[in-house]
Amino acid sequence: MSRLNYHHLYYFWRVAKHGNLTATAQQLAISQSALSAQINQLEHSIGQPLFTREGRTLVLTELGQTVLNYAEDIFQRGEELQQLLKQGTLALPSLKIGVLSSMSRNFIDTFIQPLMQQNDVHFQLIARPQPELQELLAQHQLDIILTNHELPSNDEIAWQSQLLARQPVSVIAPQPLAHLPTQIDASYREQRWVVPSYASPLRATFESFCTQHELAPDIIAEADDMAMLRLLARDSGALAVMPAVVVRDELLSGLLSKRFELPNSFENFYAVTLSRKYQHPLLPSLLQATQHLS
Amino acid sequence: MSRLNYHHLYYFWRVAKHGNLTATAQQLAISQSALSAQINQLEHSIGQPLFTREGRTLVLTELGQTVLNYAEDIFQRGEELQQLLKQGTLALPSLKIGVLSSMSRNFIDTFIQPLMQQNDVHFQLIARPQPELQELLAQHQLDIILTNHELPSNDEIAWQSQLLARQPVSVIAPQPLAHLPTQIDASYREQRWVVPSYASPLRATFESFCTQHELAPDIIAEADDMAMLRLLARDSGALAVMPAVVVRDELLSGLLSKRFELPNSFENFYAVTLSRKYQHPLLPSLLQATQHLS
């Protein structure tokens, strides 16, 4: 390897971020063949492949992921410089927040509250299922993801999970059932229930709670999406199991009421970032501001 | 400006850091003419000069300094990546510490103590007069400078001064004078003195102290270099005015003794860095470790 060719690296960056050579070539206004050749040269000069050709797509190798992380730092800063040179000012880049589709929007609303105060800040919310979120974050298309899955850091990618909040899981009742006691007792035996599906760790907690209190619940509906659970809680007339934050507004308006919390059961909310040298300038303050969103 | 040419920027980086086109061309193993042409192209694509041609040297413009800061971040990280690709590991780059030539070496010794504990750390000490230190730091040839001048940040360069320690200024006596009282009195009137020169802010403090106590000192020698003052204190037989840390070893061995401290007079020691996105990884811990080196 003589000397790193930054133009090759730049092309690699664009392709790796985007995951698609043809489309990237169009963006860059050059031919695929040129792009392909340049990336081959980069791989050749490094001596190892950065992509594996799987089917008709390019997939980053482990080394490729590492190089992408460096490239991101390098060209992120380069783009900043270009903006400075062109416009004379440095607009804060938009903060890209990935959120798990099935998560409570109320929780997210609380998280981004500090951002909404500042009016010079742009941010994007991108709702996706968990695997997609991880892929987008790895490709530096997101700055942060909000999820209830903790992501332990592995060799390939240095995830950084930070626990933002622990929400106790509550039993929520519609108005007709608002008279039920605030502790579990026999009156709960004959009720109908709406619960999270087995996809959620909450379900297991609920099941063990039932076993403990010899409750054989009549489950009429289940869902893994908090927005859906919220609607079921509101409209089904049954008892519902979920973190109270999901139906925050309904609890405030009196439409629903919280009967009690399941003991020792929590839903955890995490902020996951990539540990990089460069980070979005708003991230540190945002993560500090939301140390305890309970 | 179409798109930033990273190879041009790379050449600019090398030249700006080094401050000399011919020598840089040799390092890069290309001709001056090629280098000159590339940098001209960069300036042309930006639309503004990065250097002013003063005499036969290149001097960074204010914009040039800004671009250099970005380039430093970009290529610093690029060099890291290259090292990783070549050697498979990431050796910590050597920490380059600039020190003011006239400062006490004992103080510096204390500062770098934490570095000497770790045996995987390389560092370089570069002693220069103040103006050169500033220039080298601005060119990113140094990571940090240790000095007794505070450098307020200006528009052109974002200096960051951190007060490391305040050393009280003491009157130091050789053994034959060790009997002098630990407060100023008439017995000090007939003594001979060694003092810092007017280049040092200490001198003014000493003068005002003299006025206050109606002391007209018989000054036999002055110096602006602490190492030199130390020798004078040791060998002249006269009283000496300086921070005690300068003659730490001699005080411990009893060769010299501290009589008293000048009231409200301190020498301040600062660590000056450039506020950048990227910093040497050791800097933060080092600056924290030495919060109070008194």
Next chain:
DNA sequence: TTAATCGTTCGTTAAAATAGAACGTAACTA
């Protein structure tokens, strides 16, 4: 005044990047 140093300019040559066409697979679709 002379010589050495340093950067620029110019014409020529060498090297690198690019487009375009042909090719090879994989995935979709009907």
Next chain:
DNA sequence: TAGTTACGTTCTATTTTAACGAACGATTAA
């Protein structure tokens, strides 16, 4: 299962870019 589309690779010809070297100009040092 055959036809079609999507995607990446390879090859050659062409264009663009970078490079050298010599000549030049200006500044500093001897």
